[in-house]
Amino acid sequence: MRGEEPGQARIRELKRALIDALWDGPTGIALFDADVRFLRVNDAIASWNGISPEAHVGRSLGEILELRPDDPRRKAVEGVEAAVRAVLETGQPRTNVPIEGTPPGDRARGWICSYIPMPELDGRRPGVCALVTDMSGARQREEEMERARDRAQAIALRLGLLQDVTSALARAGGAQEIARVVVERVRVAAGASVTTFRTKEGDALVVIDEAGVQAIRRRFGRVLVTAPLPVAEAVRSRGPVWFRSHEELHAHFPEMSEIAAEHGVRAGVALPLIAGADRDVLGVLSLGFPEPRAFDPDERAFLLSVAEHCAQALERAQLLDAERAQRRSAQQARDRLQRLQAVTAALSGASTVSEVAAVLVSQAKEALGASSSVAYVLDAAAGRLHMAAAIGGAEQVRDRLATLPLDAPLPGAAAARGGEPIWIETAEQLLAAFPELPSYAPHAARMKALAALPLKLGDRVLGAVSFAFDAQRAFRREERELILAAAQQCAQALDRARLLDAERGARAAEARVRAVLDAIFDNAPLGIGLLDPELRFARVNRVLAEINGVPAEAHVGKRPRELLPDMPHDEVEAAFREVLSTGQPKIDVELSGETPAAPGHLRHWVESWYPVRVAGATLGLGLLVREVTAEREAAEFQRNVLGIVGHDLRNPLSAITASAQLLLRQAGDPAAASRLGERILGNADRMQRIIAVLVDYARVRGGSGIPLRPRRCDLGAVCKVVAEECEAAHPGRAVRAAGAPDVHGEWDPDRVGQIVANLLSNALDYSPRDSTVEVSWRADAERAVIEVANEGAPIPPQLQPSLFEPFRRGERDRAGGKDGLGLGLFIARSIAIAHGGTLEVRSAPGERTVFTLALPR
Numbered sequence: 001m002r003g004e005e006p007g008q009a010r011i012r013e014l015k016r017a018l019i020d021a022l023w024d025g026p027t028g029i030a031l032f033d034a035d036v037r038f039l040r041v042n043d044a045i046a047s048w049n050g051i052s053p054e055a056h057v058g059r060s061l062g063e064i065l066e067l068r069p070d071d072p073r074r075k076a077v078e079g080v081e082a083a084v085r086a087v088l089e090t091g092q093p094r095t096n097v098p099i100e101g102t103p104p105g106d107r108a109r110g111w112i113c114s115y116i117p118m119p120e121l122d123g124r125r126p127g128v129c130a131l132v133t134d135m136s137g138a139r140q141r142e143e144e145m146e147r148a149r150d151r152a153q154a155i156a157l158r159l160g161l162l163q164d165v166t167s168a169l170a171r172a173g174g175a176q177e178i179a180r181v182v183v184e185r186v187r188v189a190a191g192a193s194v195t196t197f198r199t200k201e202g203d204a205l206v207v208i209d210e211a212g213v214q215a216i217r218r219r220f221g222r223v224l225v226t227a228p229l230p231v232a233e234a235v236r237s238r239g240p241v242w243f244r245s246h247e248e249l250h251a252h253f254p255e256m257s258e259i260a261a262e263h264g265v266r267a268g269v270a271l272p273l274i275a276g277a278d279r280d281v282l283g284v285l286s287l288g289f290p291e292p293r294a295f296d297p298d299e300r301a302f303l304l305s306v307a308e309h310c311a312q313a314l315e316r317a318q319l320l321d322a323e324r325a326q327r328r329s330a331q332q333a334r335d336r337l338q339r340l341q342a343v344t345a346a347l348s349g350a351s352t353v354s355e356v357a358a359v360l361v362s363q364a365k366e367a368l369g370a371s372s373s374v375a376y377v378l379d380a381a382a383g384r385l386h387m388a389a390a391i392g393g394a395e396q397v398r399d400r401l402a403t404l405p406l407d408a409p410l411p412g413a414a415a416a417r418g419g420e421p422i423w424i425e426t427a428e429q430l431l432a433a434f435p436e437l438p439s440y441a442p443h444a445a446r447m448k449a450l451a452a453l454p455l456k457l458g459d460r461v462l463g464a465v466s467f468a469f470d471a472q473r474a475f476r477r478e479e480r481e482l483i484l485a486a487a488q489q490c491a492q493a494l495d496r497a498r499l500l501d502a503e504r505g506a507r508a509a510e511a512r513v514r515a516v517l518d519a520i521f522d523n524a525p526l527g528i529g530l531l532d533p534e535l536r537f538a539r540v541n542r543v544l545a546e547i548n549g550v551p552a553e554a555h556v557g558k559r560p561r562e563l564l565p566d567m568p569h570d571e572v573e574a575a576f577r578e579v580l581s582t583g584q585p586k587i588d589v590e591l592s593g594e595t596p597a598a599p600g601h602l603r604h605w606v607e608s609w610y611p612v613r614v615a616g617a618t619l620g621l622g623l624l625v626r627e628v629t630a631e632r633e634a635a636e637f638q639r640n641v642l643g644i645v646g647h648d649l650r651n652p653l654s655a656i657t658a659s660a661q662l663l664l665r666q667a668g669d670p671a672a673a674s675r676l677g678e679r680i681l682g683n684a685d686r687m688q689r690i691i692a693v694l695v696d697y698a699r700v701r702g703g704s705g706i707p708l709r710p711r712r713c714d715l716g717a718v719c720k721v722v723a724e725e726c727e728a729a730h731p732g733r734a735v736r737a738a739g740a741p742d743v744h745g746e747w748d749p750d751r752v753g754q755i756v757a758n759l760l761s762n763a764l765d766y767s768p769r770d771s772t773v774e775v776s777w778r779a780d781a782e783r784a785v786i787e788v789a790n791e792g793a794p795i796p797p798q799l800q801p802s803l804f805e806p807f808r809r810g811e812r813d814r815a816g817g818k819d820g821l822g823l824g825l826f827i828a829r830s831i832a833i834a835h836g837g838t839l840e841v842r843s844a845p846g847e848r849t850v851f852t853l854a855l856p857r
Helices: 006-023 043-049 061-065 074-090 136-171 175-190 215-220 230-237 246-252 254-262 297-325 327-348 353-368 392-397 411-418 427-433 442-446 477-523 542-548 569-582 629-648 650-665 670-702 715-729 749-765 824-834
Strands: 028-032 038-041 094-101 109-118 127-134 194-201 204-211 222-224 241-243 267-274 281-289 372-379 384-391 403-405 422-424 449-457 460-469 527-531 537-540 586-593 603-614 617-627 711-714 734-739 744-747 772-779 783-790 838-842 849-856
Touching (some): 043 127, 074 094, 136 297, 230 241, 246 254, 372 411, 384 411, 392 460, 411 422, 427 449, 442 460, 603 629, 711 749, 749 783, 749 824, 824 838
Antiparallel strands (some): 194 204, 241 267, 449 460, 711 744, 772 783, 783 849
């Protein structure tokens, strides 16, 4: 709108967007005019009323719904129209007004309506906007919540009753007390009118207690499990028998229906009392109800739980009765069990064969009251028994009986040999069975009884143990079972200990091997690595990590080409795969390249690659890497030095020798002697320069660097002096020197002059004779720059990366065919680096070749 503020326009657009979103939403929207007729409705209203939005326009709600005089919806329609008129009259909104009504073809529904006055809704007169929300879903949720609350309260009540019954059953001491609790409490808890508790005795069910009717005990006090009665059917089927009405009871159990009718039982259940799924039926709990009953799932679950608790309590009571009947024998069994438990507890802490054997002879001896005991471990392969522990009289003959053949005429050997226990109850029986025993063991004279048992695990004999007694002993069945149980426990502990001993030995051996391998891996002077079958690093040692210039942990999971991009990976990976596929190693493979450890520096290695196999499976590829860069450089240095000594120094030395001889012959000619002396000095100076260059090279390679003597100097003055000297040393050549004034700094002027002299000499050597070589200098606040430019042929791109490497001579044609040592540019860059500066070159077709020296001020 004209004159409208931007903010107001945005608010108006937002309102329109919100109205559009609301209009298309699930809320019903209707616009009424002053005559309470529809001006417009949205799709929600139209769907509820069953006609299109257009069909609403100009009609009242009653006309839309086609109300009859007796239509139950008339009251709701009149309420809506009255609310609209009230809003029109008062101009005040009415909110959250409930509406009851039934749209055509729909079930009963409920709505909440808000009425909002709308001034000049149709352009002339005011109207009303009605917002209608369908609340039927909320009502359904409320009803469902009510039902859920009722069900939860019923469950909570039953749980409380079940807890009360369970607590009472826990206090009951016998079958009669249990029956009394069940009859009194379960009848009340379940709302039953009749309750009967029966126990199973053989093939009969006997009433123990009842409530609500005495006739059952008289007529059905004892019934067979084959009788056609609900309680007998529950035993036979091992499941509950439900009858929901008297008719259902009569249809299945007519004999029971008459007495049920006499006592007003219209529904009931017979619940078998079973303590476990695999147990026998212990009894039956039956309940009768005065009205027909559906037995919903919750009620069935409650009654089944009650029956389960009753069965558990009844089983517990029966066990208690049996325990009381056998108290004395049970007490003796407990004593023996405690002794066995002491043995078991001691064995649980034994982890080696010797510890198990010591427990066996000591604890078992005490548990059985033996006077001596000895334990042997069988070496089946050798057919011999080895004494593992002895106590009492057996200790006296430990040395003599330390090892026995399996066929020795002794009780322990016989038990191990036959795999069966030997029980001897008198001294006479012992002497008759083992007449040679006294010659082996002098303490055998005191033995009056003996038990020798094999230590067996399944059919496998692990050893034997024997117990001797100083008094005759009748080994009763309970005692024999105790001794056999102790032997079985010991056999299991012995087998476990042997396995643990073997495992500990294997682990110790593996640990030793691993320690040796780790020591070799970590301390070997070679680079060692392991690649998986996908050619990814699994492990590398410190040396290989240092060779590659990448931390050892950063190798893991990466391929070599990811870490070392400047290596010939296509050829190397092809060789790796060949080793993996053929299983044949490759030994002493020579490789050269660059690594992040020394960017821009060509390095050399000798490598061996071999497959790594475990149990016949190839796990990956092993690498052995030995760097030979220093060896190669030393060899190259030696070759070059020998070449220099043999070539570059031979010429000046020959000149010196020849000049000295001529000097002797020309002693009478001062002018000739003077020329020869100058030649000797010139060649000696040349030799001195060669030697100085070699010394500088040796310093750089040795790691000490170029020695400097910095002092304040004028860079322009240094360049001018060197330019004049080079121009004089190259007759016919021109060197132009120009630069910024007053370029001062802290440098070694001799060394800077050495760089400039080397660059100018190279420029003069590699440029046309009729061209001019230029040297210029400039400076800013941080650094000074010297540039040497010439118009010679461009340096080939493949040569530029190695241009500053040592001994790079003879790779380009010099003007005049001159040759140098190949160390000039190397020494020049080393001097620049010693100053903290840089020396670089740029050369391309159609451009001048420019060397740039940058020095910090």
